[in-house]
Amino acid sequence: MSHHHQFQLLRCAVLVLSDKGSKGLREDLSGPALVEFLQQAGHTGILLDLLPDELELISRRLVQWVDEDRYDLILTCGGTGVSPRDVTPEATVAILDRQMPGFGERMRTVSMEKSPHAIVSRALAGTRGGCLIINLPGSPRAAVENLKAVWPAVGHLVAKLQGDQTDCGSV
Numbered sequence: 784m785s786h787h788h789q790f791q792l793l794r795c796a797v798l799v800l801s802d803k804g805s806k807g808l809r810e811d812l813s814g815p816a817l818v819e820f821l822q823q824a825g826h827t828g829i830l831l832d833l834l835p836d837e838l839e840l841i842s843r844r845l846v847q848w849v850d851e852d853r854y855d856l857i858l859t860c861g862g863t864g865v866s867p868r869d870v871t872p873e874a875t876v877a878i879l880d881r882q883m884p885g886f887g888e889r890m891r892t893v894s895m896e897k898s899p900h901a902i903v904s905r906a907l908a909g910t911r912g913g914c915l916i917i918n919l920p921g922s923p924r925a926a927v928e929n930l931k932a933v934w935p936a937v938g939h940l941v942a943k944l945q946g947d948q949t950d951c952g953s954v
Contacts (some may be wrong), residue, residue, distance in 0.1 A: 791938050793855040795821050796830040796848050800862040800871050801921065805835040813860045816923040820930060821858075830854075834864050837873070839873035849914040850877075853939050857914060858930065861921035863906040872905045872917050879909035879916065883940070886917060886933045893932035894925060901925075908933070913945040 797817045803809040809848075814831045821829050832841050841859070848854045862871030876882065886908030894901030906929060908917040915937060919926040 791824050791942060793938070793941060794828070794853065795826050795856045795858070796832070796852075796854045797821075798844060798848075798857065798859045799831070799833045800836050800841060800859060801833060802835045802868060804861075805833045813919075813923045815919060815927045815928050817858055817860060817930065819917070820927050824934070836868040836870055838874045838877075841871060842877050844877065845911070845916060846878050848915075849911045855945070856916055856937065857916045858919055858926075859916065860919045860926050862922050863904050863918050865903055865905070869905070872907050875907065875909065875916055875918055876909055880911050881886040882907060882909040883915075886936070890929040890932050892918075894920075894929060897928070910940075910944055913941070915941050915944065 784947070797814050799811050799814040801809065801811060804811040811833060814833065818829045818831050834844060845857060848857055859871050859875065862869045883929045884907070887906055890906055891901055891904055894904065904920055906920055908915065910916070917930070917933065919929050
């Protein structure tokens with residue numbers, strides 16, 4: 784039975800990566816902004832969590848959320864720049880089945896229209912099992928902007944991952 788044309792409710796989790804945020808030294812605004820975007824898109828029961836910028840911790844949490852908790856969509860936020868503590872893309876790539884380069888390309892293209900600094904973003908996306916994982920930048924504005932840029936592809940991709948056999952061209 785195809786859920787192709789009807790709205791698919793996704794199990795979503797948001798993981799904010801911030802040394803300061805995880806210690807409570809800085810209020811995180813990005814996580815709540817992403818949760819609000821997902822809620823406005825109709826998704827409910829969204830998990831929000833914070834971790835420090837530690838590669839193994841991040842990889843382990845992503846694996847747990849995909850393999851055990853069966854999330855459909857995981858958004859990470861932060862750690863996509865070039866400072867020594869920015870390890871989110873590495874932690875993500877380490878556990879992916881496949882990278883989806885079009886997401887990073889699209890996100891950077893959209894962000895570059897707003898800021899030339901977007902070219903240093905290493906944000907990426909990929910799949911593990913039936914889950915799509917998207918790395919987003921750390922600032923609330925950039926995170927939501929990047930997510931909006933790729934959002935039209937999200938539902939269809941997750942449906943495909945989870946076995947929807949509908950022809951891609953028939954949307």
